[in-house]
Amino acid sequence: KAGVTQTPRYLIKTRGQQVTLSCSPISGHRSVSWYQQTPGQGLQFLFEYFSETQRNKGNFPGRFSGRQFSNSRSEMNVSTLELGDSALYLCASSFHRAGTEAFFGQGTRLTVV
Amino acid sequence: DQQVKQNSPSLSVQEGRISILNCDYTNSMFDYFLWYKKYPAEGPTFLISISSIKDKNEDGRFTVFLNKSAKHLSLHIVPSQPGDSAVYFCAATSMDSNYQLIWGAGTKLIIKP
Numbered sequence: 001k002a003g004v005t006q007t008p009r010y011l012i013k014t015r016g017q018q019v020t021l022s023c024s025p026i027s028g029h030r031s032v033s034w035y036q037q038t039p040g041q042g043l044q045f046l047f048e049y050f051s052e053t054q055r056n057k058g059n060f061p062g063r064f065s066g067r068q069f070s071n072s073r074s075e076m077n078v079s080t081l082e083l084g085d086s087a088l089y090l091c092a093s094s095f096h097r098a099g100t101e102a103f104f105g106q107g108t109r110l111t112v113v
Numbered sequence: 114d115q116q117v118k119q120n121s122p123s124l125s126v127q128e129g130r131i132s133i134l135n136c137d138y139t140n141s142m143f144d145y146f147l148w149y150k151k152y153p154a155e156g157p158t159f160l161i162s163i164s165s166i167k168d169k170n171e172d173g174r175f176t177v178f179l180n181k182s183a184k185h186l187s188l189h190i191v192p193s194q195p196g197d198s199a200v201y202f203c204a205a206t207s208m209d210s211n212y213q214l215i216w217g218a219g220t221k222l223i224i225k226p
Binding site (some may be wrong): 006053 | 147
């Protein structure tokens with residue numbers, strides 16, 4: 001059974017640009033959550049999608065957005081990138097909903113210069 | 114407001130001895146707790162969980178203890194092995210938070226040979 005796949009693994013962008021990250025969950029999983037991890041911080045919750053609907057949202061500015069497709073694949077978009085957006089972005093999939101055992105991808109390391 | 118706290122950023126333990134990782138929470142509505150393990154450049158992997166109706170859950174070398182009155186949980190690893198060296202995250206959730214996982218900042222465990 002394939003795991004959670006995130007692409008790309010690494011990304012370098014300049015301030016002001018926008019970026020789209022992709023996540024393919026485990027087959028059959030309908031919940032996809034996104035997290036931001038910065039050095040010394042725990043995982044900061046961005047949002048959760050379930051059956052193409054955003055079900056939960058963290059405390060991030062509107063520059064951070066996402067969507068989920070009918071095949072449960074999800075994308076996350078960050079517009080007008082700032083230096084502070086440099087982080088590891090993790091995607092997690094669950095069968096039912098976030099909060100049960102979640103399976104994580106390897107993450108996308110975003111560096112904003 | 115940090116609802117889940119892991120007050121030890123790092124912990125060093127001799128191989129073969131017991132590792133005890135601690136986690137405190139403030140929200141009495143949390144009813145499900147999880148521990149994840151993370152290696153560098155990888156996503157977190159689920160380790161063990163416990164429901165608030167229990168005070169102990171065991172899985173092989175890993176045991177999680179929950180003290181609801183103290184709002185405290187701990188992860189015991191016995192015996193500790195070099196492969197256990199990783200960052201350990203505690204997470205909590207509840208219906209009250211719409212099952213969003215609330216994460217601690219993590220504790221880096223170093224197992225010394």
